[in-house]
Amino acid sequence: MNPRFDSRTAPAVPAGLTELLPHQGSFELQNDQPGKVHNWHHHSLDEELFILRGSALLFWDAAGAYQERDCPAGTWITLPAGTVHGSLAGPEGAVYMIRPRDGRTAETTFLADGEHPHPTPVARESAA
Template identity: 40%
Template sequence: MTDTPARPDRDPELRITHISETPWHEVKAQSHSGRRTSVWEKFLEWTPERMVIYARYDAGVIVERHGHMSEHYVFVIAGEVLIGDRPCPAGTHITLEQGAVFGPLIAGPEGATLYEIMAGDPRAFPADREGFQALLAERDITPLPNPPVPWPDWLEARTDGNPGADNTTKA
């Protein structure tokens, strides 16, 4: 039996990252009756093969119903997030197969901390833009432009835009 590397263009690597070594990036922002709430992410790994994120959702932040262009796995570490009508407290695991959709995601009163893995292209696609706009209006929430993130050159522009946002913004 021969050992075959995971990628034929290079030898397999061992990478170890601690969340304290990785900065937070604000990736989505909203105004909740004048109070800024956000989704924050630490990119633990971001390669063409996978994206690994340690995420923090501020209390009450809402992420629209959406899917991803890859398999997406989520583990709720702390707090709670409502996914559609399903409460997902700490300890909940979510598998989103490529092309499947979920949401809206609504962070609980203490917010939520998530560990996420995407196997391939991590870009999101909206699944119910009209319903999301209605939910935001009902709760007096205004989406703010996507903050700049350290978007890799090899990945195409963001697909998860919001009204008035520049979806190609890179840090």
């Protein structure tokens, strides 16, 4: 098999987006629909997250204690490698950047249901 090549007009990349890139390497741009849960897991590398649009509830285990924080657009999150955590997209969803240390690819390990350190939060009904 051979690669296929097509010519297309490249879209403009906003300066604000290129500023999120690491010195070398890549980042992931994530789009979560409202109520999307990334259940309890941890990463092999430090990671930074930046909420670009919407919001997310970040939850984590801190030495056996459950912690959580609502993170609206504009929130920069630094997660040390090995932090057992998860997230829940807000009622309008969440678009965010995930940047592993040095732009490398982190290994993600999801915990089996019986290994969750705390119950997983669920989406709250919005007030009508």
